[in-house]
Amino acid sequence: MSEFASIIETVRSHYxxxxxxxxxxCFQGEEKTKLIDCIDSTFVSSVGKYVDEFERQIAQFTGAKYAVAVVNGTxxxxxxMRVAGIQSGDLVLTQSLSFVATxxxxxxxxxxxxFLDVDSSSLGMSASGLEDFLATQTEHKNGHLIHKASxxxxxxxxxxHTLGFACEIDAIAMLCQKYGIAxxxxAAESLGSFYKGKHTGTFGEIGVFSFNGNKILTTGGGGMLVTDNERLAKEAKHLSTTAKKxxxxxxxxxxxxxNLRMPNLNAALGVAQLQQLPEFLKEKRKLADFYQGAFSDSRGFGFLVEPDNTQANYWLNAITFDxxxxxxxxxxxxxxxxxxxxPLWTPMHQLDIYxxxxKTDLPITESLASRVVNLPSGVLCRE
Incomplete structure (x- = not known):
């Protein structure tokens, strides 16, 4: 018998x-009905009622004032970043433990x-690591924050917000404000995740979600920018539609x-999926509770649970081996x-292209990348 038989049996008992x-x-709602309605309307490209409706509903769900639908999260x-003022030659602080799209x-x-290190409880950027980096490796010159070494x-x-676990985003936001960083x-993986009662993606200038086929809600391919800044929202929409006057x-x-506007067909799928999101989130939390209970007495590995002050969507459940x-x-x-x-992704700093x-020292990133494994986490569709 495999040494991992208990994990295999737990997964099999559910799936x-x-x-x-x-x-x-999981497509068990009005997906086909809305797709047919979209086709019948002949508005299947980047103009149509479903694009506008999907934006409105995502903004409402996340608590953002504005949303802009695009073709993918990347x-x-x-x-x-472009509308937030990032330019060629700039440095952008991010985490090495991430999908390559970032x-x-x-x-x-x-x-x-x-690249900065992550926190072991959230797998997201370490706020204390960011604070230390900004305090010791940067300086202000001529109104700009400068990296001393370069x-x-x-x-x-x-x-x-890795795997749907919110990072310590309020502390990160305060540091960015203090140092004048956009x-x-x-938030590609965290639709339905909250930090201290506030939805992820709504703490900074802009948050970005993904609706790829493997996400908690899918449009086949697609993404969404959310922001409370009207100017940024208008500029993002303008640039995503070829800057046409x-x-x-x-x-x-x-x-x-x-030319990045989400097609109406994809948005129709998204509107139908969004109707089911509360049920998806409920089912995913039940699965996480099931895994956590099943593995509570296990040796050699532990189940990854949401950090304090957060509510995770449990997009992908994970175990961390010793x-x-x-x-x-x-x-x-x-x-x-x-x-x-x-596994998690190969850390960016270990890829030839990056x-x-x-980078700073990245011991937690390298440790987690070698020990964390994602388990099956999809919602079971009703028969």
């Missing part, structure tokens, strides 16, 4: 026999990521911009038994 995906979408991050979005603007300006900070939250028939554009060798062995064993599990980026 049953056969292949168990990590996080499959380009949403890039757009958010660092790529920074690089797309010609800026450079500077002489480059630091204009932005992009923490991520705060853009990578409003006119009934003329095509005039006043900036070099992008030893990295055990994590690697479990990944091989579970996947061989048709149970899809995965190996030479500026």
């Amino acid at each position: 049953g026999d056969g292949f168990v995906p990590l996080h499959a979408p 380009l949403g991050l890039m757009l958010a 660092a790529n979005a920074i690089s797309m603007l010609g800026a450079e990521p500077l 002489g480059k300006p630091i204009r932005g900070c992009v923490p991520m 705060l853009i939250e990578d 409003p006119h009934a028939w003329l095509f005039e554009h006043d900036e070099i911009a992008y 030893q990295s060798e055990s994590a690697q062995a479990f990944l091989a064993d579970s996947n061989a038994q048709d149970i899809q599990t995965r 190996r030479h980026s500026f």
Whole structure:
């Protein structure tokens, strides 16, 4: 019998026999009805009632004043940083323990990521680590925050709410305000997560969500910027629609911009999915409670629970092994038994493309990346 039999049996007791995906979408509401309605309307591209409705509903759900729908979270991050003032040659503080999209979005603007360590309880950027870095490795010159070692300006900070666990975002926000840094939250994984009763993505200038096929709510592909700043919202929408000046028939554009507007088809799917989000969140918390109870007396690993003062969406449930060798062995064993599990991402500073980026010491990042494994976490659709 496998040394990981108890974990395998726990997953099987919830999901049953056969292949168990990590996080499959669940379509059991009005998805088909709304998609057909969208097709019948002929407005299937970037103009249509569902895009506007999806924006309105996401803003309402998160408590933000404005929302701007885009084609995916990666380009949403890039757009958010551009309107927040990030420029080519700038440094942007972020975490190495992240999906590559975060660092790529920074690089797309010609800026450079500077990697900071994470907190072991949230897997998100360490507020104390950020404070220490800002106090010891930066200085103000001519109205700009400068990285002492490189002489480059630091204009932005992009923490991520990893796996749906909120980082210590209020402390991070206060530090960014103190040092004059734009705060853009990578909230791609955290729709339905809260910190001290406030939704993630609403603490900084802009927050960005993802609606990829494996997220808690999917539009097939898509993302959403949320903000309380009317100017930033208008600029983001303008740049996402090729910077076209409003006119009934003329095509005039006043900036070099992008074609990033979410299609109406995708938004129709999102509106239908959003109707079910409260139930999805309820079911995911029940699954997290089930896993936590099942693994409460386990040895050699522990279940990752939401930090204090937070309410997680438990997008992906995770266990942390005491030893990295055990994590690697479990990944091989579970996947061989048709149970899809995965590690966290290879830390950005260990990828060839970012190996030479500026960074602080990253012991927690490297430890967690080698020991954390995600378990199947999808919502079971009703028969």
